[in-house]
Amino acid sequence: MSDILQELIAMAGRHARGRRTKTVIPRVTIGRSEVPTPPLPELCQPTALLVLQGTKTVLIGNRTLAYSAGSYFVYAVEAPATSQLIEASRSCPYMALAFAIDIELIAGLLIDHRPAIDGDNFVTNTADDDLLDAWRRMLRLLDRPEEIPVLAPMLEREIAFRLLQGPQGGKLRHLASSDGRLSQIRRATAWIRGHYNEPIDVTELAALANMSNASFHRHFKAATAMSPIQYQKQLRLLEARHLLIAQPGGAAQVAFTVGYESASQFSREYSRQFGLPPGRDAARLLAMGEAVALQVD
Incomplete structure:
Protein backbone atom coordinates (compact mmCIF):
# COMPACT_ATOMS: atom_id res chain seq x y z
CA MET A 1 0.00 0.00 0.00
CA ALA A 176 -20.52 17.74 -19.49
CA SER A 177 -21.07 18.27 -23.20
CA SER A 178 -24.60 19.53 -23.93
CA ASP A 179 -24.73 17.41 -27.08
CA GLY A 180 -22.82 14.45 -25.62
CA ARG A 181 -24.59 11.12 -25.45
CA LEU A 182 -24.53 10.92 -21.63
CA SER A 183 -26.07 14.37 -21.39
CA GLN A 184 -28.79 13.20 -23.80
CA ILE A 185 -29.38 9.98 -21.85
CA ARG A 186 -29.60 11.96 -18.59
CA ARG A 187 -32.57 13.85 -20.03
CA ALA A 188 -34.34 10.52 -20.42
CA THR A 189 -33.32 9.13 -17.02
CA ALA A 190 -34.45 12.37 -15.35
CA TRP A 191 -37.85 12.03 -17.02
CA ILE A 192 -38.17 8.41 -15.91
CA ARG A 193 -37.24 9.30 -12.33
CA GLY A 194 -39.86 12.05 -12.30
CA HIS A 195 -42.54 9.74 -13.76
CA TYR A 196 -41.41 6.34 -12.48
CA ASN A 197 -44.97 5.33 -11.52
CA GLU A 198 -46.42 6.12 -14.96
CA PRO A 199 -46.32 4.13 -18.21
CA ILE A 200 -43.40 5.15 -20.41
CA ASP A 201 -43.18 5.41 -24.20
CA VAL A 202 -39.66 4.56 -25.33
CA THR A 203 -40.19 6.34 -28.65
CA GLU A 204 -40.99 9.55 -26.79
CA LEU A 205 -37.93 9.08 -24.57
CA ALA A 206 -35.75 8.64 -27.65
CA ALA A 207 -37.15 11.87 -29.06
CA LEU A 208 -36.45 13.60 -25.75
CA ALA A 209 -32.84 12.43 -26.02
CA ASN A 210 -32.75 13.53 -29.67
CA MET A 211 -31.88 10.01 -30.83
CA SER A 212 -33.37 7.35 -33.03
CA ASN A 213 -34.99 4.43 -31.22
CA ALA A 214 -32.11 2.08 -32.05
CA SER A 215 -29.43 4.59 -31.03
CA PHE A 216 -31.32 5.45 -27.84
CA HIS A 217 -31.58 1.80 -26.77
CA ARG A 218 -27.90 1.23 -27.47
CA HIS A 219 -26.64 4.29 -25.60
CA PHE A 220 -29.09 3.89 -22.72
CA LYS A 221 -27.87 0.33 -22.16
CA ALA A 222 -24.24 1.44 -22.40
CA ALA A 223 -24.81 4.18 -19.80
CA THR A 224 -26.97 2.27 -17.30
CA ALA A 225 -26.41 -1.45 -18.05
CA MET A 226 -30.18 -1.87 -18.42
CA SER A 227 -33.04 -1.06 -20.76
CA PRO A 228 -35.37 1.91 -20.10
CA ILE A 229 -38.10 -0.48 -18.91
CA GLN A 230 -35.68 -2.25 -16.57
CA TYR A 231 -34.45 1.12 -15.30
CA GLN A 232 -38.01 2.14 -14.46
CA LYS A 233 -38.70 -1.17 -12.73
CA GLN A 234 -35.59 -0.80 -10.58
CA LEU A 235 -36.71 2.68 -9.57
CA ARG A 236 -40.19 1.40 -8.70
CA LEU A 237 -38.82 -1.38 -6.53
CA LEU A 238 -36.32 0.94 -4.84
CA GLU A 239 -39.07 3.44 -3.99
CA ALA A 240 -41.35 0.59 -2.87
CA ARG A 241 -38.73 -0.56 -0.37
CA HIS A 242 -38.50 2.93 1.08
CA LEU A 243 -42.28 3.13 1.40
CA LEU A 244 -42.56 -0.30 2.98
CA ILE A 245 -40.14 0.70 5.72
CA ALA A 246 -42.10 3.90 6.32
CA GLN A 247 -45.50 2.14 6.07
CA PRO A 248 -45.12 -1.47 7.32
CA GLY A 249 -47.94 -3.80 6.32
CA GLY A 250 -49.17 -1.85 3.29
CA ALA A 251 -47.64 -3.92 0.47
CA ALA A 252 -50.68 -3.85 -1.83
CA GLN A 253 -51.11 -0.09 -1.52
CA VAL A 254 -47.40 0.45 -2.06
CA ALA A 255 -47.58 -1.66 -5.23
CA PHE A 256 -50.22 0.63 -6.72
CA THR A 257 -48.45 3.77 -5.48
CA VAL A 258 -45.27 2.94 -7.38
CA GLY A 259 -47.11 2.11 -10.57
CA TYR A 260 -47.91 -1.62 -10.50
CA GLU A 261 -51.37 -2.68 -11.69
CA SER A 262 -51.05 -6.12 -10.10
CA ALA A 263 -50.09 -6.67 -6.47
CA SER A 264 -49.12 -10.26 -7.24
CA GLN A 265 -46.75 -9.18 -10.03
CA PHE A 266 -45.24 -6.61 -7.67
CA SER A 267 -44.70 -9.28 -5.01
CA ARG A 268 -43.01 -11.62 -7.53
CA GLU A 269 -40.67 -8.96 -8.88
CA TYR A 270 -39.91 -7.60 -5.41
CA SER A 271 -39.04 -11.09 -4.14
CA ARG A 272 -36.83 -11.68 -7.16
CA GLN A 273 -35.00 -8.40 -6.58
CA PHE A 274 -34.59 -8.46 -2.79
CA GLY A 275 -34.82 -12.15 -1.92
CA LEU A 276 -37.96 -11.96 0.26
CA PRO A 277 -41.62 -10.96 -0.21
CA PRO A 278 -42.31 -7.26 0.49
CA GLY A 279 -43.71 -7.62 4.02
CA ARG A 280 -41.01 -10.00 5.23
CA ASP A 281 -38.22 -7.94 3.69
CA ALA A 282 -39.47 -4.76 5.35
CA ALA A 283 -39.77 -6.55 8.70
CA ARG A 284 -36.21 -7.85 8.34
CA LEU A 285 -34.83 -4.39 7.57
CA LEU A 286 -36.69 -2.82 10.48
CA ALA A 287 -35.44 -5.55 12.83
CA MET A 288 -31.87 -4.99 11.61
CA GLY A 289 -32.23 -1.24 12.03
CA GLU A 290 -31.10 -0.85 8.44
CA ALA A 291 -32.35 2.31 6.74
CA VAL A 292 -31.89 1.89 3.02
CA ALA A 293 -31.33 5.60 2.65
CA LEU A 294 -28.19 5.31 4.78
CA GLN A 295 -26.32 3.11 2.33
CA VAL A 296 -22.57 3.58 2.73
CA ASP A 297 -20.63 5.18 -0.13
Whole structure:
Protein backbone atom coordinates (compact mmCIF):
# COMPACT_ATOMS: atom_id res chain seq x y z
CA MET A 1 0.00 0.00 0.00
CA SER A 2 1.40 3.42 -0.96
CA ASP A 3 2.29 6.04 1.64
CA ILE A 4 -0.26 8.41 0.10
CA LEU A 5 -3.06 5.87 0.46
CA GLN A 6 -2.08 5.16 4.07
CA GLU A 7 -2.20 8.88 4.87
CA LEU A 8 -5.61 9.18 3.22
CA ILE A 9 -6.91 6.29 5.32
CA ALA A 10 -5.62 7.93 8.51
CA MET A 11 -7.15 11.31 7.67
CA ALA A 12 -10.49 9.85 6.59
CA GLY A 13 -10.60 7.77 9.77
CA ARG A 14 -10.02 10.83 11.97
CA HIS A 15 -12.81 12.83 10.37
CA ALA A 16 -15.43 10.12 9.74
CA ARG A 17 -18.54 10.42 11.89
CA GLY A 18 -20.71 7.36 11.39
CA ARG A 19 -21.36 5.58 8.13
CA ARG A 20 -21.58 8.65 5.93
CA THR A 21 -19.96 11.98 6.75
CA LYS A 22 -20.70 15.03 4.67
CA THR A 23 -17.56 17.06 5.28
CA VAL A 24 -17.21 20.83 5.48
CA ILE A 25 -15.50 20.66 2.09
CA PRO A 26 -18.18 21.11 -0.58
CA ARG A 27 -19.03 17.92 -2.51
CA VAL A 28 -16.69 15.70 -0.41
CA THR A 29 -18.14 12.82 1.64
CA ILE A 30 -16.43 10.12 3.71
CA GLY A 31 -17.91 6.63 3.90
CA ARG A 32 -16.95 4.28 6.73
CA SER A 33 -18.17 0.95 8.10
CA GLU A 34 -16.77 -1.52 10.61
CA VAL A 35 -19.05 -4.34 9.43
CA PRO A 36 -19.87 -5.96 6.08
CA THR A 37 -23.38 -5.28 4.82
CA PRO A 38 -26.01 -7.32 3.03
CA PRO A 39 -26.85 -6.20 -0.52
CA LEU A 40 -28.59 -2.84 -0.15
CA PRO A 41 -30.25 -0.81 -2.91
CA GLU A 42 -29.39 2.80 -3.62
CA LEU A 43 -29.73 5.40 -6.34
CA CYS A 44 -26.23 6.33 -7.51
CA GLN A 45 -25.68 10.02 -8.26
CA PRO A 46 -23.01 11.55 -10.54
CA THR A 47 -20.04 10.93 -8.28
CA ALA A 48 -16.44 9.77 -8.32
CA LEU A 49 -15.99 7.14 -5.61
CA LEU A 50 -12.51 6.21 -4.38
CA VAL A 51 -12.24 3.23 -2.03
CA LEU A 52 -9.37 3.62 0.42
CA GLN A 53 -9.70 0.39 2.44
CA GLY A 54 -11.84 -2.74 2.32
CA THR A 55 -13.71 -4.19 -0.62
CA LYS A 56 -17.11 -3.51 -2.10
CA THR A 57 -19.27 -4.65 -5.01
CA VAL A 58 -21.93 -2.66 -6.84
CA LEU A 59 -24.45 -4.32 -9.15
CA ILE A 60 -25.86 -2.00 -11.83
CA GLY A 61 -28.17 -3.76 -14.26
CA ASN A 62 -26.28 -6.84 -15.36
CA ARG A 63 -22.82 -5.43 -14.60
CA THR A 64 -20.85 -5.79 -11.37
CA LEU A 65 -18.26 -3.29 -10.20
CA ALA A 66 -15.56 -4.70 -7.92
CA TYR A 67 -13.77 -2.20 -5.68
CA SER A 68 -10.57 -2.85 -3.76
CA ALA A 69 -8.26 -0.48 -1.88
CA GLY A 70 -7.10 2.32 -4.16
CA SER A 71 -9.68 1.77 -6.90
CA TYR A 72 -12.22 4.29 -8.15
CA PHE A 73 -15.18 4.65 -10.48
CA VAL A 74 -17.06 7.57 -11.99
CA TYR A 75 -20.86 7.32 -11.85
CA ALA A 76 -21.84 9.59 -14.72
CA VAL A 77 -25.57 8.84 -14.87
CA GLU A 78 -28.06 8.46 -12.02
CA ALA A 79 -28.82 4.75 -11.80
CA PRO A 80 -30.45 2.33 -9.35
CA ALA A 81 -27.88 -0.11 -7.99
CA THR A 82 -27.30 -2.70 -5.29
CA SER A 83 -24.19 -2.24 -3.15
CA GLN A 84 -22.55 -4.59 -0.71
CA LEU A 85 -19.55 -4.15 1.56
CA ILE A 86 -17.56 -7.38 1.47
CA GLU A 87 -14.55 -6.66 3.68
CA ALA A 88 -14.94 -4.39 6.70
CA SER A 89 -14.01 -4.87 10.34
CA ARG A 90 -13.34 -2.90 13.49
CA SER A 91 -9.60 -3.27 13.07
CA CYS A 92 -9.71 -2.57 9.33
CA PRO A 93 -12.88 -0.62 8.49
CA TYR A 94 -14.13 0.00 5.01
CA MET A 95 -13.38 3.61 4.05
CA ALA A 96 -14.10 5.59 0.91
CA LEU A 97 -14.16 9.13 -0.43
CA ALA A 98 -16.95 10.42 -2.64
CA PHE A 99 -16.60 13.49 -4.85
CA ALA A 100 -19.89 14.81 -6.22
CA ILE A 101 -19.43 15.73 -9.88
CA ASP A 102 -19.81 19.43 -10.71
CA ILE A 103 -20.86 19.34 -14.36
CA GLU A 104 -20.17 23.04 -14.91
CA LEU A 105 -16.64 22.60 -13.58
CA ILE A 106 -16.05 19.68 -15.95
CA ALA A 107 -17.45 21.69 -18.87
CA GLY A 108 -15.03 24.52 -18.10
CA LEU A 109 -12.06 22.17 -18.07
CA LEU A 110 -13.08 20.73 -21.43
CA ILE A 111 -12.36 24.07 -23.09
CA ASP A 112 -8.63 23.46 -22.62
CA HIS A 113 -8.43 19.68 -22.26
CA ARG A 114 -9.48 16.69 -24.32
CA PRO A 115 -9.95 13.62 -22.09
CA ALA A 116 -8.99 10.05 -22.83
CA ILE A 117 -10.84 7.95 -25.37
CA ASP A 118 -13.85 5.98 -24.20
CA GLY A 119 -13.38 2.70 -22.37
CA ASP A 120 -15.61 0.19 -20.65
CA ASN A 121 -18.26 2.13 -18.70
CA PHE A 122 -18.45 -0.49 -15.92
CA VAL A 123 -14.91 -1.20 -14.75
CA THR A 124 -13.16 0.26 -11.71
CA ASN A 125 -9.62 1.58 -12.16
CA THR A 126 -6.64 1.96 -9.86
CA ALA A 127 -6.02 5.56 -8.85
CA ASP A 128 -2.56 6.78 -9.80
CA ASP A 129 -0.33 8.78 -7.46
CA ASP A 130 -1.29 12.12 -9.05
CA LEU A 131 -4.98 11.57 -8.30
CA LEU A 132 -4.26 10.24 -4.80
CA ASP A 133 -2.00 13.21 -4.06
CA ALA A 134 -4.72 15.67 -5.10
CA TRP A 135 -7.10 13.87 -2.75
CA ARG A 136 -4.50 13.95 0.04
CA ARG A 137 -4.09 17.71 -0.24
CA MET A 138 -7.88 18.09 -0.28
CA LEU A 139 -8.38 16.05 2.90
CA ARG A 140 -5.60 17.94 4.68
CA LEU A 141 -7.92 20.95 4.53
CA LEU A 142 -10.15 19.24 7.09
CA ASP A 143 -7.44 20.03 9.64
CA ARG A 144 -7.19 23.63 8.34
CA PRO A 145 -10.81 24.61 7.74
CA GLU A 146 -9.96 28.31 7.44
CA GLU A 147 -8.17 27.48 4.17
CA ILE A 148 -11.13 25.66 2.61
CA PRO A 149 -12.77 28.68 0.91
CA VAL A 150 -9.56 29.53 -0.94
CA LEU A 151 -7.90 26.18 -1.63
CA ALA A 152 -10.82 23.73 -1.95
CA PRO A 153 -12.05 25.15 -5.29
CA MET A 154 -8.55 24.82 -6.76
CA LEU A 155 -8.23 21.25 -5.52
CA GLU A 156 -11.72 20.37 -6.80
CA ARG A 157 -10.55 21.58 -10.19
CA GLU A 158 -7.38 19.49 -9.96
CA ILE A 159 -9.27 16.33 -8.95
CA ALA A 160 -11.69 16.85 -11.84
CA PHE A 161 -8.73 17.39 -14.17
CA ARG A 162 -7.03 14.18 -12.97
CA LEU A 163 -10.28 12.27 -13.49
CA LEU A 164 -10.52 13.67 -17.02
CA GLN A 165 -6.97 12.54 -17.71
CA GLY A 166 -7.68 9.01 -16.50
CA PRO A 167 -9.32 6.03 -18.17
CA GLN A 168 -12.83 7.21 -17.21
CA GLY A 169 -12.37 10.71 -18.59
CA GLY A 170 -14.46 9.98 -21.68
CA LYS A 171 -17.57 9.58 -19.53
CA LEU A 172 -17.04 12.98 -18.00
CA ARG A 173 -16.61 14.56 -21.43
CA HIS A 174 -19.94 13.14 -22.59
CA LEU A 175 -21.59 14.10 -19.31
CA ALA A 176 -20.52 17.74 -19.49
CA SER A 177 -21.07 18.27 -23.20
CA SER A 178 -24.60 19.53 -23.93
CA ASP A 179 -24.73 17.41 -27.08
CA GLY A 180 -22.82 14.45 -25.62
CA ARG A 181 -24.59 11.12 -25.45
CA LEU A 182 -24.53 10.92 -21.63
CA SER A 183 -26.07 14.37 -21.39
CA GLN A 184 -28.79 13.20 -23.80
CA ILE A 185 -29.38 9.98 -21.85
CA ARG A 186 -29.60 11.96 -18.59
CA ARG A 187 -32.57 13.85 -20.03
CA ALA A 188 -34.34 10.52 -20.42
CA THR A 189 -33.32 9.13 -17.02
CA ALA A 190 -34.45 12.37 -15.35
CA TRP A 191 -37.85 12.03 -17.02
CA ILE A 192 -38.17 8.41 -15.91
CA ARG A 193 -37.24 9.30 -12.33
CA GLY A 194 -39.86 12.05 -12.30
CA HIS A 195 -42.54 9.74 -13.76
CA TYR A 196 -41.41 6.34 -12.48
CA ASN A 197 -44.97 5.33 -11.52
CA GLU A 198 -46.42 6.12 -14.96
CA PRO A 199 -46.32 4.13 -18.21
CA ILE A 200 -43.40 5.15 -20.41
CA ASP A 201 -43.18 5.41 -24.20
CA VAL A 202 -39.66 4.56 -25.33
CA THR A 203 -40.19 6.34 -28.65
CA GLU A 204 -40.99 9.55 -26.79
CA LEU A 205 -37.93 9.08 -24.57
CA ALA A 206 -35.75 8.64 -27.65
CA ALA A 207 -37.15 11.87 -29.06
CA LEU A 208 -36.45 13.60 -25.75
CA ALA A 209 -32.84 12.43 -26.02
CA ASN A 210 -32.75 13.53 -29.67
CA MET A 211 -31.88 10.01 -30.83
CA SER A 212 -33.37 7.35 -33.03
CA ASN A 213 -34.99 4.43 -31.22
CA ALA A 214 -32.11 2.08 -32.05
CA SER A 215 -29.43 4.59 -31.03
CA PHE A 216 -31.32 5.45 -27.84
CA HIS A 217 -31.58 1.80 -26.77
CA ARG A 218 -27.90 1.23 -27.47
CA HIS A 219 -26.64 4.29 -25.60
CA PHE A 220 -29.09 3.89 -22.72
CA LYS A 221 -27.87 0.33 -22.16
CA ALA A 222 -24.24 1.44 -22.40
CA ALA A 223 -24.81 4.18 -19.80
CA THR A 224 -26.97 2.27 -17.30
CA ALA A 225 -26.41 -1.45 -18.05
CA MET A 226 -30.18 -1.87 -18.42
CA SER A 227 -33.04 -1.06 -20.76
CA PRO A 228 -35.37 1.91 -20.10
CA ILE A 229 -38.10 -0.48 -18.91
CA GLN A 230 -35.68 -2.25 -16.57
CA TYR A 231 -34.45 1.12 -15.30
CA GLN A 232 -38.01 2.14 -14.46
CA LYS A 233 -38.70 -1.17 -12.73
CA GLN A 234 -35.59 -0.80 -10.58
CA LEU A 235 -36.71 2.68 -9.57
CA ARG A 236 -40.19 1.40 -8.70
CA LEU A 237 -38.82 -1.38 -6.53
CA LEU A 238 -36.32 0.94 -4.84
CA GLU A 239 -39.07 3.44 -3.99
CA ALA A 240 -41.35 0.59 -2.87
CA ARG A 241 -38.73 -0.56 -0.37
CA HIS A 242 -38.50 2.93 1.08
CA LEU A 243 -42.28 3.13 1.40
CA LEU A 244 -42.56 -0.30 2.98
CA ILE A 245 -40.14 0.70 5.72
CA ALA A 246 -42.10 3.90 6.32
CA GLN A 247 -45.50 2.14 6.07
CA PRO A 248 -45.12 -1.47 7.32
CA GLY A 249 -47.94 -3.80 6.32
CA GLY A 250 -49.17 -1.85 3.29
CA ALA A 251 -47.64 -3.92 0.47
CA ALA A 252 -50.68 -3.85 -1.83
CA GLN A 253 -51.11 -0.09 -1.52
CA VAL A 254 -47.40 0.45 -2.06
CA ALA A 255 -47.58 -1.66 -5.23
CA PHE A 256 -50.22 0.63 -6.72
CA THR A 257 -48.45 3.77 -5.48
CA VAL A 258 -45.27 2.94 -7.38
CA GLY A 259 -47.11 2.11 -10.57
CA TYR A 260 -47.91 -1.62 -10.50
CA GLU A 261 -51.37 -2.68 -11.69
CA SER A 262 -51.05 -6.12 -10.10
CA ALA A 263 -50.09 -6.67 -6.47
CA SER A 264 -49.12 -10.26 -7.24
CA GLN A 265 -46.75 -9.18 -10.03
CA PHE A 266 -45.24 -6.61 -7.67
CA SER A 267 -44.70 -9.28 -5.01
CA ARG A 268 -43.01 -11.62 -7.53
CA GLU A 269 -40.67 -8.96 -8.88
CA TYR A 270 -39.91 -7.60 -5.41
CA SER A 271 -39.04 -11.09 -4.14
CA ARG A 272 -36.83 -11.68 -7.16
CA GLN A 273 -35.00 -8.40 -6.58
CA PHE A 274 -34.59 -8.46 -2.79
CA GLY A 275 -34.82 -12.15 -1.92
CA LEU A 276 -37.96 -11.96 0.26
CA PRO A 277 -41.62 -10.96 -0.21
CA PRO A 278 -42.31 -7.26 0.49
CA GLY A 279 -43.71 -7.62 4.02
CA ARG A 280 -41.01 -10.00 5.23
CA ASP A 281 -38.22 -7.94 3.69
CA ALA A 282 -39.47 -4.76 5.35
CA ALA A 283 -39.77 -6.55 8.70
CA ARG A 284 -36.21 -7.85 8.34
CA LEU A 285 -34.83 -4.39 7.57
CA LEU A 286 -36.69 -2.82 10.48
CA ALA A 287 -35.44 -5.55 12.83
CA MET A 288 -31.87 -4.99 11.61
CA GLY A 289 -32.23 -1.24 12.03
CA GLU A 290 -31.10 -0.85 8.44
CA ALA A 291 -32.35 2.31 6.74
CA VAL A 292 -31.89 1.89 3.02
CA ALA A 293 -31.33 5.60 2.65
CA LEU A 294 -28.19 5.31 4.78
CA GLN A 295 -26.32 3.11 2.33
CA VAL A 296 -22.57 3.58 2.73
CA ASP A 297 -20.63 5.18 -0.13
